[in-house]
Amino acid sequence: MVKVGILGAAGYTGFELLSIFERHSEVEVTFATSGTYAGQRYSDVYPCPYDITLIAPKEAPLGDVDVAFLCTPHGASARLAQQALAAGARCVDLSADFRLRDLATYQEWYAAHPVPELIPQAVYGLTEIYRDQIAGADLIANPGCYPTGPLLALHPLLKAGAVQGERIIIDAKSGVSGAGAKPTTTTHFCSVHDNFSAYKPGHTHRHAPEIEQELTAYAGQPWRVVFTPHLLPVSRGILSTIYVSLDPAWEQAQVLDAWHNAYDAEPFVHVLPEGQLATLAHSVNTNRCVLSLAPAGAPGEWIIVTSLDNLVKGAAGAAAQNMNVMFGLDETLGLVS
Amino acid sequence: MVKVGILGAAGYTGFELLSIFERHSEVEVTFATSGTYAGQRYSDVYPCPYDITLIAPKEAPLGDVDVAFLCTPHGASARLAQQALAAGARCVDLSADFRLRDLATYQEWYAAHPVPELIPQAVYGLTEIYRDQIAGADLIANPGCYPTGPLLALHPLLKAGAVQGERIIIDAKSGVSGAGAKPTTTTHFCSVHDNFSAYKPGHTHRHAPEIEQELTAYAGQPWRVVFTPHLLPVSRGILSTIYVSLDPAWEQAQVLDAWHNAYDAEPFVHVLPEGQLATLAHSVNTNRCVLSLAPAGAPGEWIIVTSLDNLVKGAAGAAAQNMNVMFGLDETLGLVS
């Protein structure tokens, strides 16, 4: 049994992690922390039967677990990662603290980094791309919810040199849980229901530099994104509509082949056949990332549509998948494929 | 032109009032206050084109308006009513401060009343029942959102002596706007969407004594309610399913006749024919209250279903309707019938 601790367990990703571990035959949850709800049972916080009692963060027995999951805000997470590693626990950080390998970029988009010396040892936790490094890593930077779909779709195409130009347009749409459990005017039911809106358009959302870092790494040359997230009136799921130019010699079958070659052995990446487009329903409540393709109406112009559940493959599911890899377990344990 | 002021204009009922007055040919909005958003234009607070600038409550020129609408919390409203009346403005109070005619009952369910001496002059603003008193009143206690449907349905039946027993069960379901614009865990999109829940069941919601006060007044004898409100994953609307015993001699046609006699001349009360049941869609975004009836399966047992929009006929629409009556205007101005 892998002993796990969850820090910041009362948020949505914490709830999702707990739900995954309830179904996971090789995990034992040693502790779960919450600053707000310490002392309460989990079943008093969420409508569920989990009876674990939340403890205060400072009482977390970091030395008693094999791995700590950090569902804490950026900034706080980095310090907790440092403490957990010092106590001998491996770390999966679901915040943004170790996603950007370039310190200056982190500080431009976030804030001063509390523990910059840890950045070099963090592995970007996109399992399908970095599985080998993840297996041996002590510190995983779990990807942001928006990047995973576009990155999995574009990696094989960039590697094959098929993508042209220097800019990709990602029109993304996310469910509200991506905004977190904190009540705000933005997440009030009456603000979201029957509504739909864009936010942080163009190049202002923090996941833009994260996507660009990875695209650039895969391609070996700089890539830029125009990235417009939108807020959907659903609780879960991200659908990304990606406008991309490919080498005009590539036909639809070649793109699908590239994806099949890359992912047919992957349990959680599903490639749809020609004529089908990914929908939220393909992925919600599962750890799937679904890829699909359509012609855009002119030679070399394509539309890629990807779908995943932001709380699962976009957060807690990916974190559990990484843990499975880190501890040599069946990668699908606890997860719906 | 009637000059109006809106106190507490940045809540949902304030927004609804402003929207009604935008369409109202005989109203001029002189001021609108907000403690939180003072100095901002209304179009910066809500997605709308209303360019009025919100002012701080203490700067409200109460003496410049013919009528003040109080969209403020109970307790605060009573004091503002006192100030507005002193400044020469008539008042429509959308809070609960003057709904309960019995001071002790108010203090049991709410708190100490700040201005008890005003209670006797307030008129309960259920227009269809108290129209004559409303016309001449300076202080209107606008009804709670839940009571209006059951009261309009039961008034003609109680007056006719048709209702039997001493207790009525009201199973009510409301949209989220009834909980107000303040963000809380309860009103977070992810708490409400795909969910449905009962709250304050039995005899614990503050609208229970309000309903009982009115039923008792109509019947001339004490009536008790079992009242269970529920939270629907919609923004607007209240549907009440009411379980009632009638004199077994009454048939369906008689009940419908009693309603038609009472309401056929009313612009905002609609009686559905036998075989149709009220739905939210019958009333949402209008000032309608819709009444319908079905047999419950045994002699004398009936199910009444009523529907209205909690922000319109259940709040701002009723308030505007009362204002129309108070100032001798066409009762339907600004309202959808």
Add this chain to the structure above:
Amino acid sequence: MVKVGILGAAGYTGFELLSIFERHSEVEVTFATSGTYAGQRYSDVYPCPYDITLIAPKEAPLGDVDVAFLCTPHGASARLAQQALAAGARCVDLSADFRLRDLATYQEWYAAHPVPELIPQAVYGLTEIYRDQIAGADLIANPGCYPTGPLLALHPLLKAGAVQGERIIIDAKSGVSGAGAKPTTTTHFCSVHDNFSAYKPGHTHRHAPEIEQELTAYAGQPWRVVFTPHLLPVSRGILSTIYVSLDPAWEQAQVLDAWHNAYDAEPFVHVLPEGQLATLAHSVNTNRCVLSLAPAGAPGEWIIVTSLDNLVKGAAGAAAQNMNVMFGLDETLGLVS
């Protein structure tokens, strides 16, 4: 491995069964039929990765399976049950054909029964009440989605003689999947979204006699229900608000004790503590039935609130649970408890 066949697999309960069996370690799906989609892969019908090819009903190899699940309409199900039993397969019928033990009642509420001689050997598949008979049965009548919550809540109280009167009011609210996958004006998105409505009120819905049959059996005396189903703008879940009179000597703790005694050993029945009420979120996407209680405001008057997922504990989950019992498997296999 238990070999199963699913007849009528392209409806919502068929999809749910397939999803359960995907996660079930001891089940092999031998065939799945659909009149409409025969020849297509399941992944062409629903947004999912299940690659089983649907076959025409008449090609179903009934003799090759250990158990057949009938997700077919009433009338058709009875005949298929007969064929399946003749071919040596045990049967779980998710239609209404064998729920009513009294033939006349069936014919009053449904139609002429195609195979009345099978009725006596069917066991009503409410696992928690009839587990012993289910274990040895060849033909299970899976309960209707609405009855399960009220029946599980009332069984221990009726057995204890605590329920008074002769009539119970059940105000029930269901998600749209309960109406089936067939597109109709009633199930059109724009008819349901932002709406809420009652239907078949009082004593006109076919689940009323089913509930009455069971209550009467548990109590040993006739019970009547007033039953008003409503349509919620959600896909899944049933919440029932039940108004019941109990022996005034019973206090809240006694009712909760009765439930705990009956269900603490049950994996799928959860009793909430005093002060908490069941919500849809407690049960959706799980096989849980959640029970809760509140006082109604007068001695002996109580409100019971129950919640379950109509497609899981209200249909496919209960069917799988029954199958687990019938084949001596761990009762929780494939199910979320």
Add this chain to the structure above:
Amino acid sequence: MVKVGILGAAGYTGFELLSIFERHSEVEVTFATSGTYAGQRYSDVYPCPYDITLIAPKEAPLGDVDVAFLCTPHGASARLAQQALAAGARCVDLSADFRLRDLATYQEWYAAHPVPELIPQAVYGLTEIYRDQIAGADLIANPGCYPTGPLLALHPLLKAGAVQGERIIIDAKSGVSGAGAKPTTTTHFCSVHDNFSAYKPGHTHRHAPEIEQELTAYAGQPWRVVFTPHLLPVSRGILSTIYVSLDPAWEQAQVLDAWHNAYDAEPFVHVLPEGQLATLAHSVNTNRCVLSLAPAGAPGEWIIVTSLDNLVKGAAGAAAQNMNVMFGLDETLGLVS
């Protein structure tokens, strides 16, 4: 009073037209037809109080009305337009039959045109652009729901020569009412709720050539669009996210100025200030089209976000606005601005 007839009145645009005319002081609805519901009152078809009785299409007294609104399918509409014009009624056609001025394009995207000789006399009913021709026209081709937002946003910029390149990407998201009232698997509540999907991507939706026709006309040179519509889990509203390249010399203020110059005198086009983006909530249930702008992160690259209600400014509201122009009425009568 303008006498109007509505053909195909039982669809969603017919319902919206009737609702508009209920509030319109200068319109009298002479007849409303429905093949399916002929003989029924409107209040039996939709949850509303409109008591007009629907008549069969062939009984429509076309000669008794000043204007006929065609809410009928393409193909059928063209023939009805011919009959109505012959009977002396002017026509507003809400179908696609007269939107495309090029017959070959119509036949490529739709079918053989039943009355091609009428095409030249039809005026494209985008009021803000073609108001003068609309005033004198007998046959109006009401625009498709998707084109209106992008066309109003781009017209002033194309006229000013500010738009660069030859291709514009329009990522559009629509509520379900755009798919019509006919029940299908696609419009089933459970297919749409909690889901989000793209359909007819790239250059396969019939509104693509309609948009291109207009852009090309405004610019005086060919324009191409990549157009990806998506289905939102809401009943009403279209939000379009438009990726466009402008002359790098243009700054944000210039674009906003161009819009203000074009539209400040227009009652139904609203330009949002810098920093605000259009949302569905800005326009739903009104006849507004809302325009907004954000930089895309590189010189000359911009994101335009437009919003409107597909049933109002995208269909029935625009049709009523056109009628107001045709008959010399106040353009805002019956409409929310």
